[in-house]
Amino acid sequence: MAATSPFTLKWGIMATGWIAEMFTKDLLTNPAARDVHDVGHEVVAAASSSAKQRAADFLSMVKAPTSAKAYGSYHELVADPDIDIIYVATPHSHHFQNAMLALDAGKNVLCEKSLTVTAAQTRKLIETARVKKVFFMEAVWTRYFPLSIKVRELVQSGAIGNVYRTIADLSFxxxxxxxxxxxxxxxxxxxxxxxxGALLDLGIYSLTWVFQTLYHVQPEKDKESPKVVAAMNKYHTGADETTSIIVQFPEHKSMGIALTSLRVSTDVDGHNTGGPAIRIQGSGGEIHVMGPAYRPLQFKVIKKDGGGKVEVVDCPIPKDEERDWGHGMFWEADECARCLRDGKVESETLPWSESMVIMETMDEALRQGGITYPELIMSDVFDAQSPLNTGKR
Ligand SMILES: NC(=O)c1ccc[n+]([C@@H]2O[C@H](COP(=O)([O-])OP(=O)(O)OC[C@H]3O[C@@H](n4cnc5c(N)ncnc54)[C@H](OP(=O)(O)O)[C@@H]3O)[C@@H](O)[C@H]2O)c1
Known part of the structure; x- marks a missing residue:
């Protein structure tokens, strides 16, 4: 029997900054290098809001195929009929307007974290994706790491008993x-x-570990919205510089502590000697995830009755030797491809409802911390001609 050819997802890249470069290089790696054979990716176009030449330079920098098109506006990108899905890689201030621009044009969307500035904006995006019947996902790449999948499986299998607490930190x-x-x-x-601010850029990863080990694993019928207690120290610009959040699930008797800071580090000396970035604590033991929280490469399992034995599990990120590259963002891209191939509009690994609860948690933390952002970026009214969409800065 002839082997079926892989499903290929055609990407349009919105913005040409740092993470757009990391992600696009990952898209261009050979899936076989990570032992993936059912899906693949094609970079169809990239767009810069500032100049077409910037998009062209970006495409040549990442060594995209010469067929890839360069656009000098986000509007042109979302109008390209050859593109299946838009990857939104602008600052989070822009995510709501930029993702709406793409959804409104009928495109599927993978949008960088933090998904939006407010929970109301996320709600609007989800409603729009539902009405348009298009795929929409928050680009929290860590969720799709084989390491995260293994840790969630361990938690769900009861390997460390009932999990009552997760402490997670991402600080620089x-x-x-x-x-x-x-x-x-x-x-x-x-x-x-x-x-x-620290929360929307870094704290989202601390919350990701809290939610994927305490909330995601709750049975669907028992899903519990958390109680949130937060404290924030403000930088002189008005953004949060150190933030601590307690996320409580009283019915499940579990509690998460999500930490982030721009003043101290999770990894004190740059050699990971400061201990785990994440501690998942159960009645029968603990799982320690070595940081950084966004790109962990190792975890440890320590059993209460293990007699001091520590099981160390390494999860390296496979490299495409030909391109000399592999950052780990390809797994979330593979998830998008599989969802679209299978006709799904959301991913089970990070469902819309969970993105919504996490955004509500961040909303509440920002409210308690007294952080406010300008009306332009907090608005949940879509405007295709907003300066956030046209690049007029
Ligand atoms: N998943 C991850 O690991 C990860 C890591 C880093 C960042 N991120 C997320 O990705 C997003 C972008 O971060 P980044 O580090 O790539 O930022 P960046 O290097 O500053 O790039 C942002 C890009 O957005 C576009 N842009 C449009 N309007 C802009 C404006 N007013 N100011 C600045 N840039 C504007 C620019 O591209 P054009 O001019 O070409 O349009 C710019 O190159 C953020 O939401 C961040 O949280 C995710």
Missing amino acids: NRDTADGKVDFDDSHRMVNIDLAG
Whole structure:
């Protein structure tokens, strides 16, 4: 019997920044290098909001095939009939308007984290995807790592008993001697106009570990929205610089602690000697995930009655030797391809309802922390001609 050819997903890349480069290079790797044979990817086009030449330079930098088209506007990208799915890789301030632009044009969308600035914006995107009957997913790549899948399976199998608590941290020490952090005030990490702050950029990964080990694993009929208690220290730009969130599931007697900071580091010396980034604590033992929380490569299983034995599991990211590349974002791209091949509009690994609950948690944390963003980026009214869509800065 002849082998069936893999389903190929045709991508349009919206924006030409750092993560767009990482993701597009991963799309261009050979799936066989990660032992994937049922799906593949094609980069059809990339668009820059500033200039067509910037998109052309991006495509040549990532060594895209010469057939890939360069566009000088996001509007042109979403109108391209050859594209199946748009990857939104703009700052999170722009996600709502940019993802709406693509959904409104009938395109499937994979949108970077944090999905939006507010939960109301996420709700609007989900409603639009539902009405348009198109696929929509938040690009939390870590969820699709074989490591995350194994950890979720261990939690669900009861390998460490009932899981009652997860402590997760993603922090980077960017402290400078003058009391600031080493990002220019205009940088998207601290710029309030670009929805800057530790929570929306880094804390989302701490929350991802809390939610995938305490909420995702709850049976569907017993899904419990959390109670949220948060504290935030503010940077002088108005963005949060250190944030701690307690996420409580009283019915399940479980609790998550999500930490993030721009002042101290999870990995104190750059050699992972500071201990695990994530501790998943059960009645019968613990799972320790070694950081960084967004791209973990190892976890440890420690049983309460294990007599001091530690099981160490390494999960390296496979590299395409020909391209000398492999970042780990291809697994989420493979998930998009499989969902679209199978006619699904959302992924079971990160369903719309779960993105919604996480955004509500961040909304509540920002409210308690007293952080507000400008109206332009908090609005949930779609405007195709918004400066966030046209690039007029
Ligand atoms: N999954 C991950 O591991 C990961 C890692 C880093 C970042 N991210 C997420 O990806 C998004 C982008 O982050 P990044 O590090 O790639 O940022 P970046 O390097 O600053 O790139 C952002 C791109 O967005 C476009 N853009 C449109 N309007 C802009 C504006 N007013 N200011 C700045 N850029 C604008 C620009 O491309 P054009 O001019 O070509 O349109 C720019 O190159 C963020 O939401 C971030 O949270 C995810």
